[in-house]
Amino acid sequence: MSLDASKWAWSVEVPTKKGGALKPLKKLVLLSLADRAGEDHCAYPSMSRLVDDTEMDRKTVLKIIDELIEDGLIADTGERKGKTKQVKVYQLVGVNGRETVPTMEPLKDQKADLKSTNNGTVPTTEQFQQFHERVPTIPLKGPNVGTRNLSKNLPEESKNKKDWFCFKKLCEEIYLADDSIDFESIMNSKWAEREKRAFENYNAEKPMSDDLMIYHFADWLINAYRTKYSNTQNPTSGKPAGTGGKSQQLSEKQIQTFAQKLSQHPEFSSKFSEPGESYEKLAARIAVKLEDPAQAKKWEPYLKQVGFNGSLPGAAA
Structure with a gap:
């Protein structure tokens, strides 16, 4: 459901013509289409769905669909969906909002009648075919700059960045993995920083979040402690650090x-x-x-x- 499409359908002026469908009926069909539109402001409800939504007969709904196309409020994209690939996909024309705000420069050269209150901003058939190929124009200082495609950029931003290390989280991870290890003695040792650099170099090309880096670094330190450094932590006691005394x-x-x-x-x-x-x-x-x-x-x-x-x-x- 598109909030922008629904708001547009409620506010847009629906024209009428002699011998055409009543204005309230056309508005009802338009609202039904808007209610089922996606973020691209396209809708493809089946005819039976529109009949159920509007409680009108199939013939009347088909007539109103044709009139809405003539009015320039919707357009048949030519795309077909559904299991049978026969359900028409309609584009709601003139919807502008936060979801998609395409810039269509060719419309500036159109005649004045295309800007009338009845038609809204109506692209020609050729322009409409280019609609999906256009890239929305976003100001360099707009609020969306730096946030678009965030999910795609996140792994790159988190990849072995310098501020991934968190002393508190590492302490918790090591404690949960092995509570017999003295965390502070490890972090105060000379070899801990060396192992940290080795860990960062080893994972330099791996896209991991901060929490995942901490999780694996805890295992890395524990393994290094047990296999290389445990005998040097407290040589006089003969016991691993954290257990002596x-x-x-x-x-x-x-x-x-x-x-x-x-x-x-x-x-x-x-x-x-x-x-x-x-x-x-x-x-x-x-x-x-x-x-x-x-x-x-x-x-x-x-x-x-x-x-x-x-x-x-x-x-x-």
Whole structure:
């Protein structure tokens, strides 16, 4: 359905002639066509559909269609649709609006009678055949510049662009993939930036959105950490980063439990949550922080308020 076509059909002047159909009946058929027009302002309802819409007999509808063509309000495009390829496609002539605004320069040279209120702007048959070949003229400073064909341009615009990286989203993705990995220790390491450059070079020609880049980069970092760097993160403990010292700190189960409770603790959440952040995302961020013994010690007073009964070693920062 075309809103512009319907508005046009309601407002256009429908001429009458001696011996022709009544003006209200012609308007009704025109409205039915407009109601079923697409964005190109073409309509191809079957004759039975028009009969049902208008509650007129088939002969009367056919007569009115011919009169509307004579009036210059619609035109037979010559195209046929439907299973039998016999349903005529009609163009609503003179519809202008936000959906399609074609520029037809040859009409400037037409006679004045073509600009009358009864005819609107009526192209000749030759001009009408060229209608679909014309490219709408859009001002360089128009509101549509830069937005047309956005879905086609989006992959190019997102392709390995410099601002795809988001620290917060990457933290969430790594936490969801493997919550035993200490995200901050990875990002503070010397090799993280090197792996980031390698990842960008590897995916330079692949059209991916920002979120998809983050998703694959999380897997890339985890794989690099496990296969190349895990033994260098904490060589004295003999354990991968993020797990060393856990026996003396909060257990994995405690971290998950207290992260959920702290995310809904009124004083804690009001102080440490970000604007618009959900409880689930806040809990995930808290869990990552609790992996750090120093940070866990710093939050120990809040942990005791939500049920922690032990005492964490070390001094709060």
